[in-house]
Amino acid sequence: MPKPPHQRMSSNRPQRSSGTSSSRSPRPASQGGAKPRKRTMSKSRRAMYRKRRLVFFGALLAFLIVCVLCVYSLIRGAVAAHDWIGVADRMAVSRSAAPAPPQKSKVKDCTAKNLQMTLTPAADVVPLGGSLEFTATMTYVGSDPAGCFVDGADDARVLVIKSGADTVWRSDACEATYRPLLMMEGVSDERKIVWDTVRSGGECKASAELPHVDRGSYTAQLVIDGDTHVESKPVAFTVG
Secondary structure, eight states: OOOOHHHHHHHHSOOOOSSOOTTSOOOOGGGTTOOOOOOOOOHHHHHHHHHHHHHHHHHHHHHHHHHHHHHHHHHHHHHHHHHHHHHHHHHHHHHHHSOOOOOOOOOEEOOTTTEEEEEEESOSEEOTTOOEEEEEEEEEOOOOTTOEEEEOSTTTEEEEEEETTEEEEEGGGSOOOOOEEEEOTTOEEEEEEEEOSBOOOSSOOOGGGSOBOOSEEEEEEEEETTEEEEEOOOEEEEEO
16 A cells, blocks of 8 residues: 555655754853953053043143132232222221311512512631631511511522622522521521632532632622512622
């Protein structure tokens, strides 16, 4: 008898082996019990990472320093502003507490109508190279109860020595200390002036640095600087 069809068909198929096939790929080592290998970093890479860390921490340190300086500057600015405001307040208080300036005096300057000047030499003859003392006197001759004002310093009430039309010496060649005088009824001022028989120039110099005058006749006179009308009578003397 012929075999059933399903048995013939099954006879043509390859039979499945019950054992393990030799063509199956081996199991990866990672799935087994073996440990993975540790990766190593090259020296150049380690140096690069160290350099990056140094750059990062250096930039961070610089940033922190800038922040500290900014905060310090802000604090100092606030303190300075507070001090400036305090100074301004104190100045305002000082200005408000300061007394008002006194009013300018209404006393007029002395003129030829209310001031008389006289000049008296100690001698009529002075030796060559010697010295001659003069007495300069100013007297009030006005009638105003308020009197008049005059500067009695040697560069304001000036002694002038002349030889003919030639001006030999003036007491205002050097600056003198300011000497304000209030001239009133019954008031007079007397001042001694010494001339060392020298010729003065345009500069202030000591008498020892100036040349002596020659023998001859001279005149002396008092004048008020800036007012040619206020003057004394000239007096004559001789250097010889």
